[in-house]
Amino acid sequence: MAKRDKLTQRQKRQVAKTQRKRLNKQSQAEELGDLSAPMEGLLVSRYGEQADVLALKDHQKFRCYLRQNLGAPVPGDKVRFRLDPNQQGVVETIHERHSVLQRPSPHQGLKPVVANIDKVFVVIAPLPDFSALLLDRYLVAIRDAEIPVHIIANKWDLSEEFNNQQIEAQLQTYQQLGYPVTFVSTKNGKGIDELATIAKDISSVLVGQSGVGKSSIINRLFPSQHSKVDLVSSNSRLGQHTTTASQLFLFDSDELQHEGFIIDSPGIREFGLWHMDSHTVANGFVEFDPHIGGCKFRDCKHVNEPGCAIINAVKTGEISESRWLSYCKIIANEETNN
Ligand SMILES: Nc1nc2c(ncn2[C@@H]2O[C@H](COP(=O)(O)OP(=O)(O)OP(=O)(O)O)[C@@H](O)[C@H]2O)c(=O)[nH]1
């Protein structure tokens, strides 16, 4: 045991030494004026204390260290960076974000996951089984971030599965609420061109359960680049969490200043958990809006209270029962987690 502790200590010292060396090199280069002039870039992927950054001027990719006290840059961030003589970069500044999707982390509060997103594509599929509750959870989180949503129903080639789970009928509820839905298949190419047209000039991210086909969609849209795809386990019908870190893919364009991109994200683990009070959850359901404030009790949770305007709207059919049930399940879950 003691021996192991010693080793760990030694390893720790080694790590600290390497780190000091690196920082020394970095500051020496800075002092000697060896660093290039600052350049503007787009953060592609983050690997602990390093990140890949695309230079906006020529779309060259550089591996960069992050300057101390920089904050937490995420894919989609616009950054300023410089290169040392070995083409090793240092990210110096994160520019202000116009939007950010966050997730709660156990000890650090909310952590940003992706930044500067114009549209979130929520991907659903019949395999793993479609879950309206899961879709609703995503919609609540994204409404809180005030980013427009577009639903992608993938694996359209599995038409029997679509029928058996009555997915089209369920998605009609969302279309009526104003969420656009595009049906695609990465197997036979259906809907891929349509999706490319929607996505190519904006900044977007693909979110959704593991195994719904986010990386497969990326591979269809960016055939020359590559995002890792894996099989949905046929035993459990569950995804395998193949994608482990968010990664940005830039659309090709003749203009270098063109910055249309899509970020591939890992499955549910990254976005699926958050702690919100019932008020924030209710705000995530767009169709509740006109009824909120109409309840008899000011602190009404819209679950079983008398004189609840939301429950009345469910009774008259203005609000779909399945959406209200999702709401009840989400707040019951949050209450047990808190
Ligand atoms: N039948 C069918 N299978 C598909 C389609 N798109 C993807 N798949 C399959 O679904 C499985 C999962 O695809 P991925 O692209 O890895 O899924 P993902 O959403 O990126 O999963 P994570 O990275 O784990 O979050 C793979 O076996 C794909 O071949 C499709 O349109 N039709």
Ligand SMILES: [Mg+2]
């Ligand atoms: Mg993936």
Ligand SMILES: [Zn+2]
């Ligand atoms: Zn109420």
